[in-house]
Amino acid sequence: MEKEGLVGSSVYFFEWMGLREPSLVTARACSVMFPMLGRAKMGDKLLVLFENLPNKEEFWDVRVYNSAISGLMSSGSYEDAWKVYEAMEANNVQPDHVTCSIVITVMRKNGHSAKETWEFFEKMNRKGVKWSSEVMGALIKSFCDEGLKKEALIIQVEMEKKGIPSNVIVYNTLMDAYSKSNQIEEAEGLFAEMKVKGLKPTAATFNILMDAYSRRIQPEIVKKFLKDMQEMGLEPNATSYTCLISAYGRQRKMSDMAADAFMRMRRVGIKPNLHSYTALVHAYSVSGWHEKAYSTFEDMLREGIKPSIETYTTLLDAFRRSGDTKMLMTIWKMMIIEKVEGTRVTFNILLDGFAKQGHYVEARDVISEFGKIGLQPTVMTYNMLINAYARGGQHLKLPQLLKEMATLNLKPDSITYSTMIYAFVRVRDFRRAFFYHKKMVKSGQVPDARSYQKLREILDVKAALNNRKDRSAILGIVNSKMGSVRPKKKGKKDEFWKDRIRHRRVLDGR
Numbered sequence: 001m002e003k004e005g006l007v008g009s010s011v012y013f014f015e016w017m018g019l020r021e022p023s024l025v026t027a028r029a030c031s032v033m034f035p036m037l038g039r040a041k042m043g044d045k046l047l048v049l050f051e052n053l054p055n056k057e058e059f060w061d062v063r064v065y066n067s068a069i070s071g072l073m074s075s076g077s078y079e080d081a082w083k084v085y086e087a088m089e090a091n092n093v094q095p096d097h098v099t100c101s102i103v104i105t106v107m108r109k110n111g112h113s114a115k116e117t118w119e120f121f122e123k124m125n126r127k128g129v130k131w132s133s134e135v136m137g138a139l140i141k142s143f144c145d146e147g148l149k150k151e152a153l154i155i156q157v158e159m160e161k162k163g164i165p166s167n168v169i170v171y172n173t174l175m176d177a178y179s180k181s182n183q184i185e186e187a188e189g190l191f192a193e194m195k196v197k198g199l200k201p202t203a204a205t206f207n208i209l210m211d212a213y214s215r216r217i218q219p220e221i222v223k224k225f226l227k228d229m230q231e232m233g234l235e236p237n238a239t240s241y242t243c244l245i246s247a248y249g250r251q252r253k254m255s256d257m258a259a260d261a262f263m264r265m266r267r268v269g270i271k272p273n274l275h276s277y278t279a280l281v282h283a284y285s286v287s288g289w290h291e292k293a294y295s296t297f298e299d300m301l302r303e304g305i306k307p308s309i310e311t312y313t314t315l316l317d318a319f320r321r322s323g324d325t326k327m328l329m330t331i332w333k334m335m336i337i338e339k340v341e342g343t344r345v346t347f348n349i350l351l352d353g354f355a356k357q358g359h360y361v362e363a364r365d366v367i368s369e370f371g372k373i374g375l376q377p378t379v380m381t382y383n384m385l386i387n388a389y390a391r392g393g394q395h396l397k398l399p400q401l402l403k404e405m406a407t408l409n410l411k412p413d414s415i416t417y418s419t420m421i422y423a424f425v426r427v428r429d430f431r432r433a434f435f436y437h438k439k440m441v442k443s444g445q446v447p448d449a450r451s452y453q454k455l456r457e458i459l460d461v462k463a464a465l466n467n468r469k470d471r472s473a474i475l476g477i478v479n480s481k482m483g484s485v486r487p488k489k490k491g492k493k494d495e496f497w498k499d500r501i502r503h504r505r506v507l508d509g510r
Contacts, residue, residue: 032067039075046068062096065084081102097129100135101135104135156174168201202234217250238276241262245258273305278310320350379405395427398420421433
């Protein structure tokens with residue numbers, strides 16, 4: 001019935017079984033029903049059925065509890081899954097290795113730390129629960145997600161000492177952790193070790209490595225792995241081709257190659273997924289083809305694929321680069337209608353896109369709207385506004401923006417001050433330029449040496465021509481901050497120095 005999409009009918013049938021006299025509901029029926037409801041995201045219904053099971057010893061079976069916890073985990077009801085485990089303990093039902101692996105996964109997904117999962121694992125050990133590859137895999141995953149890769153490797157070694165060989169899933173978990181930390185050499189070492197042990201890599205194994213090299217923008221290596229997969233009899237999937245699309249798409253002027261990889265995926269009969277379309281939209285965005293980016297977005301909608309926040313953000317960036325504020329507004333409104341909540345990156349792209357084109361009211365609206373969802377302005381927000389106002393000839397409003405920053409307890413950085421200094425130099429208002437230069441130096445927010453050298457050269461010329469009195473004072477402050485003050489030469493005083501000074505004063509008096 002599940003395969004036919006008749007989950008609701010299955011629930012009615014299960015309930016009908018429970019109403020018979022005697023009841024037709026068995027522990028085996030629960031073990032089938034609960035995971036099915038979890039896959040259908042019907043956690044609430046699962047919990048109701050579980051709580052209304054007959055209070056009989058037959059249902060105090062570890063398999064019933066395991067299926068309920070697993071189903072609730074699949075539906076994302078992690079708190080309820082933990083409550084079922086607590087009920088299991090209250091009824092003195094002995095957990096097994098399946099219980100242990102499922103609950104560790106529930107804890108990880110519910111935000112528990114690796115330390116807490118380890119304490120739970122030790123508790124299961126005291127209860128006599130046997131180690132298994134599933135338990136150890138779940139535990140290793142918990143440590144890897146926190147970046148504790150060395151500790152995860154130690155667990156793997158201990159596991160093998162206990163006679164439990166590492167499987168492909170364990171190796172994939174470890175490889176994924178190392179590749180996401182940009183430690184690809186270590187990931188490749190694990191890949192080689194896995195093959196030495198006679199374990200056959202899966203498509204997921206190759207996808208982990210291809211994703212790592214895609215982020216390093218090395219499409220040729222990604223292509224090589226695609227070829228290796230096929231030679232081993234593995235069929236590349238949408239994720240495999242998305243890695244290739246993304247590897248090309250991260251480079252300027254390589255959108256044609258990304259599009260070729262996309263079309264190649266279609267030709268071999270693989271349907272693009274959300275990530276494939278997002279990668280292609282990004283490729284067009286980076287290469288400056290905003291029309292093609294939007295066309296790809298429309299193709300995705302026609303295929304019934306719902307865009308993610310990453311898709312919308314990538315598309316917004318394409319039109320920010322092109323300066324098309326009308327399309328920026330259209331896409332933003334589309335997001336609001338579809339109830340897609342933006343991220344900090346989305347916020348910055350919209351703000352920068354509107355502000356740079358002189359649409360200051362819309363830029364302020366962006367700040368207001370994102371503030372409603374808890375994304376308050378940062379120093380970067382104001383840096384973008386200051387830059388936009390300066391480029392738009394609104395330099396007189398820059399001090400007001402600094403006051404707003406002070407109100408929000410935001411401390412200006414070197415970019416803030418540099419942008420303001422350049423803005424006032426551009427309109428030949430050197431008095432304000434020197435004023436903010438002094439503030440920058442005194443606050444210790446001096447930019448990197450190369451950027452500062454350029455700024456200082458400009459100000460040196462203006463100081464020499466317009467403000468000779470301030471020049472030595474400014475450079476003195478700067479040099480002390482940069483650590484380039486020359487030590488004063490101290491001459492040796494002789495025994496007649498006091499007489500010389502007194503003699504000079506007498507002469508001056510005459």
